[in-house]
Amino acid sequence: MPEIVIEPVTRIEGHAKITIQLDESGDVTDARFQVTQFRGFERICQGRPLYEMPSLMARICGICPVSHLISSAKACDEILGVSVPPVASLLRRVMNLAQIVQSHALNFFYLSAADLLFGFDSDPARRNLVGMAQAAPELARDGIALRRFGQQIIERLGGKRIHPAWIVPGGVSRPLEASQRDAILADVPAARACAVRTLGWYKANIASWADEAAHFANFPTAYMGLVHPTGNAAYSDGLLRVVDGKGWMLANEVDPRPYWEYLGEAVEPWSYLKSPYFKPLGYPEGLYRVGPLARLNVVERLGTSAADAELAEYRQRLGRYPSSSFHFHQARLIEILHCIDMIEQILDRPDILDHHVRARAQINRNEGVGVSEAPRGMLIHHYRVDDDGLMQWANLVIATGHNNLAMNHGLAQVARHYVHGDQVEPGMLNRVEAVIRCFDPCLSCSTHAIGQMPMQVEIRAADGSLVRKVQR
Amino acid sequence: MLVVGYGNPLRGDDGVGQELALMLRAELADTGASTVLAHQLLPELALDASRSRLVVFIDAAAGEPAGSLSVRPLSAGGWPPADPPASAAQAGSAAGAFSHQLGAADVLALARCLYGGCPVALLVSVGAASLEPGVGLSAAVRCALPHAARAVLAAIDAAPLMSRGPQPAPGCRCR
Numbered sequence: 001m002p003e004i005v006i007e008p009v010t011r012i013e014g015h016a017k018i019t020i021q022l023d024e025s026g027d028v029t030d031a032r033f034q035v036t037q038f039r040g041f042e043r044i045c046q047g048r049p050l051y052e053m054p055s056l057m058a059r060i061c062g063i064c065p066v067s068h069l070i071s072s073a074k075a076c077d078e079i080l081g082v083s084v085p086p087v088a089s090l091l092r093r094v095m096n097l098a099q100i101v102q103s104h105a106l107n108f109f110y111l112s113a114a115d116l117l118f119g120f121d122s123d124p125a126r127r128n129l130v131g132m133a134q135a136a137p138e139l140a141r142d143g144i145a146l147r148r149f150g151q152q153i154i155e156r157l158g159g160k161r162i163h164p165a166w167i168v169p170g171g172v173s174r175p176l177e178a179s180q181r182d183a184i185l186a187d188v189p190a191a192r193a194c195a196v197r198t199l200g201w202y203k204a205n206i207a208s209w210a211d212e213a214a215h216f217a218n219f220p221t222a223y224m225g226l227v228h229p230t231g232n233a234a235y236s237d238g239l240l241r242v243v244d245g246k247g248w249m250l251a252n253e254v255d256p257r258p259y260w261e262y263l264g265e266a267v268e269p270w271s272y273l274k275s276p277y278f279k280p281l282g283y284p285e286g287l288y289r290v291g292p293l294a295r296l297n298v299v300e301r302l303g304t305s306a307a308d309a310e311l312a313e314y315r316q317r318l319g320r321y322p323s324s325s326f327h328f329h330q331a332r333l334i335e336i337l338h339c340i341d342m343i344e345q346i347l348d349r350p351d352i353l354d355h356h357v358r359a360r361a362q363i364n365r366n367e368g369v370g371v372s373e374a375p376r377g378m379l380i381h382h383y384r385v386d387d388d389g390l391m392q393w394a395n396l397v398i399a400t401g402h403n404n405l406a407m408n409h410g411l412a413q414v415a416r417h418y419v420h421g422d423q424v425e426p427g428m429l430n431r432v433e434a435v436i437r438c439f440d441p442c443l444s445c446s447t448h449a450i451g452q453m454p455m456q457v458e459i460r461a462a463d464g465s466l467v468r469k470v471q472r
Numbered sequence: 473m474l475v476v477g478y479g480n481p482l483r484g485d486d487g488v489g490q491e492l493a494l495m496l497r498a499e500l501a502d503t504g505a506s507t508v509l510a511h512q513l514l515p516e517l518a519l520d521a522s523r524s525r526l527v528v529f530i531d532a533a534a535g536e537p538a539g540s541l542s543v544r545p546l547s548a549g550g551w552p553p554a555d556p557p558a559s560a561a562q563a564g565s566a567a568g569a570f571s572h573q574l575g576a577a578d579v580l581a582l583a584r585c586l587y588g589g590c591p592v593a594l595l596v597s598v599g600a601a602s603l604e605p606g607v608g609l610s611a612a613v614r615c616a617l618p619h620a621a622r623a624v625l626a627a628i629d630a631a632p633l634m635s636r637g638p639q640p641a642p643g644c645r646c647r
Contacts, residue, residue, distance in 0.1 A: 062511065110515065129515060130578060133585050140515075141586050148516050162511065 002026075004419065006429055018432060020415045031415040033273075033407050033436060042394045050076055050363070050389040051169055057381065057396075058163045063106065063442055066099035066154060067374030067399075069167040070236055071381040074370025076169035078257075079385055081364030087354040088171030090346050093236045094184075095157050095167065096372065097339040097346075100235065101191070102150025103375035104292070104332040107440040108198075109143025112329060115434050116202075116209065121427030139201060142194035146336060149191040153343065156180045171358035181347050188344045192306075195337040199310060202333055209326065215417040216435045217325035217410020220245035222278055222288035223297040224402065226373050229253060231300030233338065235373040241298045242278060242288065247321055250280065257369040259380050259397060275404045276397060287405035290377025291439065292331035297321050304345070307338035325410055325438040332440075363389045374399045376440050400441040410435050473505040473628070474524040474591075476576075479532050480511050485600035485613045489530040492598065495621045496528075500628075513574045518582035522589025526631055528624065529576040529595050532613075536599030539616030543627045546595040548581035592631050596624050 002024075007017035021030040041060050045053060057072040058065035070092055077084055084092075114127045117136055125131070133140040151161040157172075157180065158164020166173050206213075222245070226238030240256035243249055251262060266275040266283050277286035288294070297320075301308050311334055318327060346352065363385060370381045377399030384393040414435040418428045477493025479486040490509040497507040506524070508517065513529075521527045529546065536542070576595055583589040598620055601610035609617075 129574075130581070133515075133582050137586050140582075144515050144519060144586070147514075148519065151516065 004429070006433060018411060018436070020419055020432070026420050028412070028415040028419050031408070031411040031432070033404070033411050042396055045391045045394050048391050050079060050383070050385050050391060053381075053383065053391065054167055054169065055163070055165050058165075060396075061442055062162050064099060064103055064374050064376070065163045066095050066167070067372060067379050068381070069164070070096055070372045071370040071374075071379045073167050073169055074372065075368040075381045075383045076370070077359075078368030078370065079363060079365050079383065079389075080169055080359075080361040082170050082359035082361045084171050084359060085354075085356045087175070087351055088357040088359075089237065090349065090352060091157065091172050091176060091357065092167055094343055094346050095154055095164075096236045097343050098150040098153035098157075100150075100373075100375045101336050101339045101343075102147050102154070103440075104336050105143055105146035105150065107375075107437070108329060108332050108336075109140070109146070111440075112434070112437050113139060113143065115430065115437075116205065116329070119208075119427075120212065120431050120434060124430070127430075139198065142198050145194045146191060146198075149187055149194075149340075152187065153184050156184060168358065170360055173358065175355045175357045176347075176353055178353055181352060185344060185347055188340060191340050192337065195333065195340060196306070199330075199333045199337065202330060203313075206330075212431065212434070213324050213326040215324075215414055216431075216438055217406060217413060218323055219409060219413065220323055221406055222250055222281070222286070223294035223321070224278070224288050224290050224378060225295040225298040226256060226371070226378065227253070227299050228303070230303075232303035233295060233299045233301075235339075238373070240371075243298050243321070245321055245323055250278065256371040256378070256380075259369065259371070259382070263397065265397070265401075273404050274397075274401050276402050277405060284405055287409065288402065289325070289406045290399055290402040291328065291375075292335050293322065293325060293328045294377065295373065296331045296334065302334070302338040304338050304341035306341060307334055310334045310337060325406070325435065328438040328440065363387060376400055376442055377402050398442075400439070403439050403441065407436060407439050407441065410439075473500065473503060473526045473528070474520055475500065475505055475507045475528045475530070476510065476513070476517060477507070477530045478510040478513055482605060482607060484602040484604055484606045484608070485538070485598075485610050486532045486603045487607075488532045488598045488600065488609055488613050488617075491609060492530050492596070492617060492620055492624070495617060496530075496624060499621065499625060513576060513579050515574065515579075515582055517579050518586055518589075521579055521591055521593075522583035522587035524589070524591045526628065527580070527591045527593045528628065529579075529593065530624070531576075531595075531597055532600040532603065533597035534600055534603060536597065538599050538601035538610060538612035540599035541616065541620045541623055542595075542597040543623055544595055545631075546576055546580065546593040548577055548584050548590075594624075594627055594631060596620070596627075 002022045004020040005017060017034050019032045019034060020028055023029050041057060045056055048056065053076055054069045054072040057068040060068050110129050114129065114132050117132055118127045154164055155161045158166035222242055224242045226234045227241045228234040228238055239253040240251055241253065242251040262279055263276050264279045264283060266277060268275055277283040278288050279286060296311060302311055314330060314334060367384045372379055379399050380397035382395040383391060386392055415432055418431045475493050475496050477489040479489035481487030481490055493507050493509055580593055598613060601612050
């Protein structure tokens with residue numbers, strides 16, 4: 001059967017290829033998202049001391065290292081058997097929230113907004129960040145400002161923007177200084193204004209994308225995320241909640257750490273990315289989504305007034321449980337606003353400058369699991385160590401991996417709607433890429449298990465001749 | 473003044489940008505110059521560049537003799553054009569269309585279009601022996617660093633600085 005191959009997929013984090021399978025009539029029969037890179041941190045860490053794990057694991061990724069720092073540190077906390085000082089937990093949250101702001105800003109403004117601004121069929125020469133800067137400078141400036149806001153918080157807390165070493169087993173390595181707090185708080189109003197402005201722009205233009213919203217991975221799935229016992233969003237510490245597309249609770253306020261009880265991981269031969277599934281529903285029926293869209297579906301509220309007002313408007317227009325992955329974009333913007341306000345709330349606490357920010361201990365357990373919400377969804381680090389604290393085994397369940405099945409289903413759906421073998425236009429293929437961008441996959445993070453080599457994809461006709469290959 | 477040393481220190485001589493920038497940081501400590509060490513150029517640098525009168529970009533150069541040095545003026549060039557670009561080349565470097573491959577000229581173009589900043593800029597390129605995974609500079613590049621630092625400082629002293637404040641570029645709808 002003839003195939004269309006898009007390689008590399010552009011404007012995503014990491015390396016992948018998309019293969020679209022056509023039948024003899026040129027109609028799409030299947031589509032796959034194939035991750036072509038292998039990172040292998042689950043193997044690299046073996047034999048290393050436990051205390052190295054947060055910094056080592058942070059180097060999985062340059063976009064979301066803080067997420068790995070937090071989940072890794074929490075796994076280490078469990079192995080040490082410590083209770084992290086309350087202020088340290090709050091400071092970890094601040095860094096996590098800052099990272100969510102800058103990561104969401106990266107996806108929305110740098111990777112996705114050009115499609116939204118110029119249209120999915122527009123000239124690729126213009127449909128990029130540079131073109132956006134010319135056509136919509138305020139939008140570009142707001143994106144840069146939000147990225148800087150998040151990155152500067154990370155730098156102020158951890159000493160550098162990428163791979164900061166501040167989050168450690170037991171807490172954080174040093175307390176917050178008043179000057180740092182004041183500098184961060186001074187930046188909040190401008191950041192909030194950028195977020196509000198962008199949400200206004202997005203809502204004013206949303207009718208333009210109605211067709212894409214209807215067909216971008218729009219199907220019922222379960223949704224998974226962490227919640228606070230109050231029903232508010234929880235990004236650094238929380239309990240597991242899983243709901244189906246109608247809001248029925250499939251799991252509620254469950255300890256997320258024994259993830260093997262509710263998650264299975266399938267390995268497919270055509271990708272280095274594992275395929276987690278919700279065990280009670282089996283494979284592959286147990287596909288679910290994580291990340292901004294899923295989080296807004298599982299929580300009752302976010303917990304800050306402006307973001308909750310936006311959430312109420314979002315639900316009024318789209319329904320209580322929006323199913324189209326296109327709405328990841330708006331969910332991301334609402335989360336940016338929420339995170340900014342939460343950062344301010346936490347830093348306004350009178351105890352935030354407390355000096356007791358780290359608990360210390362030796363190895364007290366041989367196994368630990370750390371779970372947090374990364375920008376892209378739930379992130380799980382599971383470690384086993386020997387009595388000397390040397391790593392024996394690690395399993396990482398990455399946010400992007402959680403969404404693998406949904407991405408592939410979504411890919412097939414959008415390809416069937418937009419791609420027809422005898423009339424393949426660049427805008428069609430851009431939409432195929434764009435549905436992947438909705439999920440904001442981070443492929444550097446997500447490929448650590450040793451699997452089989454992806455299939456060698458060739459576009460061939462029935463007689464074996466090469467039909468077509470698309471490369472960007 | 474802003475000094476931007478960029479490149480990946482885990483890829484051999486690709487780390488020369490950051491290393492040379494660190495040397496210059498010490499030399500320029502009394503001038504109030506800011507130094508940025510980065511794996512790659514990102515759009516966020518446009519704001520910092522727009523606020524500077526002089527920006528020095530430092531990077532490794534593949535395909536050049538190891539340890540060789542090039543210091544040349546850099547501009548945003550003919551970007552942005554008055555009309556929407558007909559091609560990626562006209563919009564700036566084709567690579568600049570993607571944030572992962574933003575060039576120094578693209579940063580300057582963003583500084584001008586978004587913030588009305590038009591700093592004088594220098595591009596410093598140090599020839600690399602190897603860009604393969606590995607920590608540490610090659611002997612040839614490491615030996616060339618002191619000369620490179622002196623040459624860059626001389627170029628900074630000779631650079632013609634702006635005599636007027638930042639102005640928005642024509643055709644840009646800047647605030």
